[in-house]
Amino acid sequence: MKKLINSPKAVVREMLEGIVAQAPNLAILDKEMVVVRNPLPAPEKRKVAIISGGGSGHEPAHAGYVGQGMLTAAVAGDVFTSPSTDAVLSSIRAVAGPAGAVLVVKNYTGDRLNFGLAAEMARAEGIPCEVVLVADDVALRNTVEKGRRRGIAGTVFVHKIAGAAAEAGKSLEEVVKVANAAAADIGTMGVALGSCTLPAVGKPGFTLGETEIELGLGIHGEAGVERGEMREASELAKTILDTIISDLDIKPTDRLALLVNGLGATPPMELSIVARGALAHLRERGLKVERSWTGTFLSALDMPGCSLSLFKLDDARVAALDLETDAMAWPR
Amino acid sequence: MKKLINSPKAVVREMLEGIVAQAPNLAILDKEMVVVRNPLPAPEKRKVAIISGGGSGHEPAHAGYVGQGMLTAAVAGDVFTSPSTDAVLSSIRAVAGPAGAVLVVKNYTGDRLNFGLAAEMARAEGIPCEVVLVADDVALRNTVEKGRRRGIAGTVFVHKIAGAAAEAGKSLEEVVKVANAAAADIGTMGVALGSCTLPAVGKPGFTLGETEIELGLGIHGEAGVERGEMREASELAKTILDTIISDLDIKPTDRLALLVNGLGATPPMELSIVARGALAHLRERGLKVERSWTGTFLSALDMPGCSLSLFKLDDARVAALDLETDAMAWPR
Amino acid sequence: MRTTLSAADFVAMFHLVADRIEEEKVRLSELDGVIGDGDHGITMAIGWNAVREILTPELEEKSITDVCNLVARTFLNAVGASSGPLYATALMRGGAALKGREGADGAALAGFLAAALQGLRDRGKAEPGDKTMIDAWTPAATAAAAAAEAGALPAEVLRAAAEAAGKGADATAAMLPKKGRSAKLGERALGHVDPGAASAAVILAAMADGAARP
């Protein structure tokens, strides 16, 4: 394993320090791996706080999405490990005022347990707090029920929608409602050309043959729906999009946003070629893409590959996606 | 070789199509691999055009830097191959008005030949046109003379400075002056943890052992100053920065911008850890960093590794770097 | 045998749980080694040993709810794995069900277990049959309710729960895992008892023994 790190144990703290050192609008909590907006208004003047997070290794998620109009705080666990309940609770205490907090959580057991419990404890302390679960991975649609799907790159859309709602001064209840509704209208599926290597492990989690790919895998290298043969980028985009379209039951009347997301080690050239294929296929299917972005939004360490996300739009969502934010990783 | 592409021959055109399809502010010329701002004002109302480009494989350079306040056009050659004189000339004809054009060229023989000749032909057609060469690679400082250094990631700073000067309505002469002055005040050096694979070749250009790295290599995989042992990220940052500092003769009174650039397959986590180490070392040396950014700005296909650039600042340069732009790849 | 359990009795019960978990540590980790990541025994022991530290005599002056909350927080702080938030929730919910009570009778104990189970389910979202601790806790709560309905004393209610949990844990051997780390093993996990279900039986048996002390 060759990685640009100092010590496998220190990757999370050092990464957060690196991010915050370059971002005057961010600060890191002293005792926890929590990145917060800086400065924050006095508690009673705070809008609903939007908090997200999870295991590290998904950069620029989640610290990259902290900023005016998006997340208020991001909680980082160890690589691919949920942050502790305490860390989440600290983040809530640090940024939530009387208006409360919404926790946007990717649907993994550890995250659900720790964020869920932290929310419960925050409520017990008198801080209104709700959890919004994102389970956008359509890959296992035929094998697991909807509530058990994993949360992957489409989560970034929920960050933006929830962040914009909070910025607009909506109540906790309203923010939860739009965020949940958004989460239900997002579908994502990925493809890996290779595995990823945990800094503390030093070896790839699995190996793929010279022409093998893994379709529909998770962002921690969990198995996907199918180990198959490498094919053209446009073919891959087609397969993935067709799965999402059928799962979300997308019709030509629907308005869409597309996210082409690199998994960590995929160069921009390849992502743009995938974006072209994806847009062409959507056009062919008579679907209207009103917003689309390409980049590395939610990665799986150094995994080569990408995911595609579709999100059903309406005017309010378009406005929310378009709202200015100074979060570093949200594209222009 | 596994890459998210359709055909090695089509990568450049398809990549540009993918980029432009997602960017309402960009268009691609019909017959050439040239991305231009869209819309463009009537020729007589145009400010000085800033054009850059070179071989492909360096994404998001150069199309990602086309936008108000930055480049007016980007010319893309085949992977790692200079665009033809004709392509460059087409870009000049497409975007330059009577105010003329500045071509920002990375110092490689092919680019210098083709951009240089295109500029000469444009002048012969009556379009004022000047070339600004960027040769920011300090790696070979002890082996080649200054004029023969390669142009690498620091070029992005020149795009921004020249773009801001043009946006401010400066004359061709003035833009060339600030751009040349900027180019002289930038130093960059890279480190690779592995090689990159050309789509048309299918095999990595070189191989490195399990713990080997290549210090000071070029963005096409050209040899560097030293093949050495892997070391900690902060150590690497230190070695690279010390080389740049001594080359640019940077003093504690100097004001600096730092660019931490991924070479294509380096995940954001690692880049942030390098950024932290770089900022810490600069602080230790008593140097003041007023602006710093981390990301993939100018890549070498799918090479794992990074480069660091330092740029000497003054008030005018800070203002130019801060100037709003809608170029996709310039960070917020 | 006591007709109601006091805060002091809860402190004593949790003491015994800590002892028993320590004794069963190796077996539980071995179970987890087969279908999980092999840390369940160690994890539970770390958590309950941390709990033992805070089970001081002063605690006996507090309410049952406060005792449960403190144990929950302590367990959570000590344990990062799934079991941390799961048991912390169970204990907090169980404690809340006893809020305001000086002593807990058989019915209250059944209520405690039902609330704890609901906490586990809310937190983990596992269903019965998913091959998790839920498959021990569900029959345990049902048996406790039946015993309480029949007028059983606290220790008897807990004994019924412990026995049902033991049977429930054994039954997990025949289940396909759907939650937690063992889920990805699929059929390879067949024939092996779920460690979380096994530890649930240990905990309930220890509580029953603690409640039955003279």
Next chain:
Amino acid sequence: MRTTLSAADFVAMFHLVADRIEEEKVRLSELDGVIGDGDHGITMAIGWNAVREILTPELEEKSITDVCNLVARTFLNAVGASSGPLYATALMRGGAALKGREGADGAALAGFLAAALQGLRDRGKAEPGDKTMIDAWTPAATAAAAAAEAGALPAEVLRAAAEAAGKGADATAAMLPKKGRSAKLGERALGHVDPGAASAAVILAAMADGAARP
């Protein structure tokens, strides 16, 4: 022998260059194969064959400058490699040096070659001794100037240039490469003639022969 060369003479000279380059194609590529990427002969042949296509009789009516510019553009369009922009520049600059002239005498020919060399140097930024075509073109221009100074006719000026270019090309064998693809070879390139210098000698010899035709 002619005292001045007309546009028609230039057309004839370029014709002969195209023929000679085609004949020498394999040798030039072989030279490039040793210290470069092996395409120099093919590249030059592609370029000059494209030039041959546009060397029509109508062209003889145009000015020398126009002929040179058209040849330059044609060569450039056909050739992507370094030689494309290099020779296109050389031809444009050489042509510009003859602007307004009906015919070119010996001194004008020397001026043509000096301008062409300057174009190559401005474009490629190579120095004498870098083991490139500059090491053929530099002595060629010097010899041409000396011959013109001595009152030589155009063909004689070109002959002097061609001979000096040949010697210059031979001398590149002893040089360490500093420019172009061969630069990364370093010492391994020692002992081998630079292909671009070799083709320069071929071009100038063909021009001299063309100018000397009856």
